[in-house]
Amino acid sequence: MAAKKENVNLTYDALWFKIFMDSLDVKFYGKEIFISSGLAGNQGVFMQLIGNIGGYARMVDFEKDIEVVVISDKMLSDFKSGIKDEFIQLVEDRINESNTAFRKLKFTTENLLLETLKTRANGRIKTNTKDLKDEKNTLELNALITQAIERDELMLSMIKRYRDSAKENITNNQNNLFV
Known part of the structure; x- marks a missing residue:
């Protein structure tokens, strides 16, 4: 049953x-x-x-x-x-x-979600920046690591852009109260 x-x-x-x-x-x-x-x-x-x-x-x-x-x-x-x-x-x-x-x-x-993405990007940037200093790396590997750092920096800038847009929405909503 x-x-x-x-x-x-x-x-x-x-x-x-x-x-x-x-x-x-x-x-x-x-x-x-x-x-x-x-x-x-x-x-x-x-x-x-x-x-x-x-x-x-x-x-x-x-x-x-x-x-x-x-x-x-x-x-x-x-x-x-x-x-x-x-x-x-x-x-x-x-x-x-x-x-x-x-x-x-x-x-x-x-x-x-935003905090998860921010933590992920910051952790990857830290790890990749450390890995970039390895003298055993090839030029190709360093180029790939640099691209990965740039992608994670872009992620952080998009998170900031999103949070800034949220602040703008709050300000706009507050301003609309007095119209």
């Missing part, structure tokens, strides 16, 4: 715990990544960051091929305050469907 599947009630605490548990296990390369609405900064830059690490980002068509969900910090904050976004309800509904692939979703947040 098969065990009865219990329905999931997606509370803030349950979602945050899932995000916490997935945080070290989320892989992006070759994965379909769904980004919720409410990003703080420029969507195009955020999606490009995911593309630069080999992920396929989208903000529409929440279908069975999605493997990772990025929850915007605003949506998560609202949920903590008791506001359950339609998207969070959709996720809950999809998880509770019979024979669903949605139970295998991995979750992260906008800020956790």
Whole structure:
């Protein structure tokens, strides 16, 4: 006799715990990544960051091929305050469907993703800068290492550009209050 599947009630605490548990296990390369609405900064830059690490980002068509969900910090904050976004309800509904692939979703947040990318880029730059000093390297290897450093520096500049766009959005929203 098969065990009865219990329905999931997606509370803030349950979602945050899932995000916490997935945080070290989320892989992006070759994965379909769904980004919720409410990003703080420029969507195009955020999606490009995911593309630069080999992920396929989208903000529409929440279908069975999605493997990772990025929850915007605003949506998560609202949920903590008791506001359950339609998207969070959709996720809950999809998880509770019979024979669903949605139970295998991995979750992260906008800020956790940015911090992961920043830590990754900084670590790789540090390692590659050290490796560049090895006297046994060929010219070709040094050229490859230099290119890798440039890619990671580009990643850091894109993260900064995204965060700057988030600050601009906050400023613009505050200015709109007084119009």
